Amino acid sequence: MKYCKNCLTPESNPGTTFNEEGICKVCGYYQKEKKYVDWDKRMDEIKEIASWAKSKSNGKYDAVIGVSGGKDSLRQALFARDVLGLNCLLVNNPPDIITETGRKNIENIQNHGFDLIKYYGNPVVYKKIVLRALKEYGNPQKPSEYTIAAIPIRVAINFNIPLVIHGENSALEMGEPEKFTTKEDLGGSAIGFANSNTVQGGKASDWVGEGVTLSDLLPYQYPSLDEIKASGVHAIYLGYYLKDFNSFMNAKLGIKNGLSFRDESLYDLGRYHRYSALDANINQINGWIKHVKFGYGSATDRASIDIREGKITREEGIALVKEFDGRCTDRFISEYCDFLGISVNEFNEIIEKYRGKMWIKDADGKWKIDSPIWEQEPVNKNTDIKKVIRRLNAELGIVQDIE
Numbered sequence: 001m002k003y004c005k006n007c008l009t010p011e012s013n014p015g016t017t018f019n020e021e022g023i024c025k026v027c028g029y030y031q032k033e034k035k036y037v038d039w040d041k042r043m044d045e046i047k048e049i050a051s052w053a054k055s056k057s058n059g060k061y062d063a064v065i066g067v068s069g070g071k072d073s074l075r076q077a078l079f080a081r082d083v084l085g086l087n088c089l090l091v092n093n094p095p096d097i098i099t100e101t102g103r104k105n106i107e108n109i110q111n112h113g114f115d116l117i118k119y120y121g122n123p124v125v126y127k128k129i130v131l132r133a134l135k136e137y138g139n140p141q142k143p144s145e146y147t148i149a150a151i152p153i154r155v156a157i158n159f160n161i162p163l164v165i166h167g168e169n170s171a172l173e174m175g176e177p178e179k180f181t182t183k184e185d186l187g188g189s190a191i192g193f194a195n196s197n198t199v200q201g202g203k204a205s206d207w208v209g210e211g212v213t214l215s216d217l218l219p220y221q222y223p224s225l226d227e228i229k230a231s232g233v234h235a236i237y238l239g240y241y242l243k244d245f246n247s248f249m250n251a252k253l254g255i256k257n258g259l260s261f262r263d264e265s266l267y268d269l270g271r272y273h274r275y276s277a278l279d280a281n282i283n284q285i286n287g288w289i290k291h292v293k294f295g296y297g298s299a300t301d302r303a304s305i306d307i308r309e310g311k312i313t314r315e316e317g318i319a320l321v322k323e324f325d326g327r328c329t330d331r332f333i334s335e336y337c338d339f340l341g342i343s344v345n346e347f348n349e350i351i352e353k354y355r356g357k358m359w360i361k362d363a364d365g366k367w368k369i370d371s372p373i374w375e376q377e378p379v380n381k382n383t384d385i386k387k388v389i390r391r392l393n394a395e396l397g398i399v400q401d402i403e
Ligand SMILES: [Zn+2]
Pocket: 004, 005, 006, 007, 008, 009, 023, 024, 025, 026, 027, 028, 304
């Protein structure tokens, strides 16, 4: 496998390409563009957008924010209200199986003093299309990508609320900056949100069939650009306007504002921190699935971000990836299979069909990645990942160990 020379993004990451120096697109963006942004000017721009929203809302809600209650959405809500002075309506699309941490965090964000709508899609329909997404794409999280994109803007249009505020432009962060349809998306506009990441311009009609009709799929249907333009609703990415909108800073602010973290072992989570993907275990399962499909998991994503942000060295990142990538406790998988009504064996058989070409069998017949980063760039044996994790946690003011 070929990896970015700066971060640890592998060539198997969908949408990733490397330049002549072997640098991935996201690192290129960080080095060439993000560094030279005039952040004061962007702050002025977002304040102008906020004034525009207030002038349009006629004293009703100014902005809609889709929230899970996690660190990013907590920061979005507090920033929109306390810095921009917006009257916000929060919208939460609860996951199929919410974690205790997720439940506490939604309560916490409400208790900061917000109106909040819980938008539940039809669970019978949801289960059917999750099974299809699992079988047809090896991605049970795909339907949720549709609702995350569609529900906030749908609520904004229906309630006549002028602005939708998203967090990070994840297409940019995760290495798919070309997945846009409008030029505006390369600024702070998020009206092309549904074209980013796994949805990639997908329509709710993709899921029609097996007893599911188009009218069952409203929470999945992102409005057309024509409908958005006619409604006058605007959508933005907060991450575009704020220099320090990143998961580390958001976690730090989250702690100050009552955010609850996970308490599982890091080996159960397949990550080296406990402050993301808090409300549902499907995220952790997906990290494992991604590892099977593409030869890398959630620890690689995190390490690549932390390397770019200067939080860890490349060598520390490699050590962390080797230790945590692709791990997910069986407990999460069996709980999810119970929800879907299939056996763990059936689930594993489906995922196995998607195993990527970077996997080979070792001498004992066990799957291993062909030439992983830690074989290409062996880690110094003095690199102590426990120390690295403690250092990162200390920066956040928390004391947590691996187990
Ligand atoms: Zn990179």
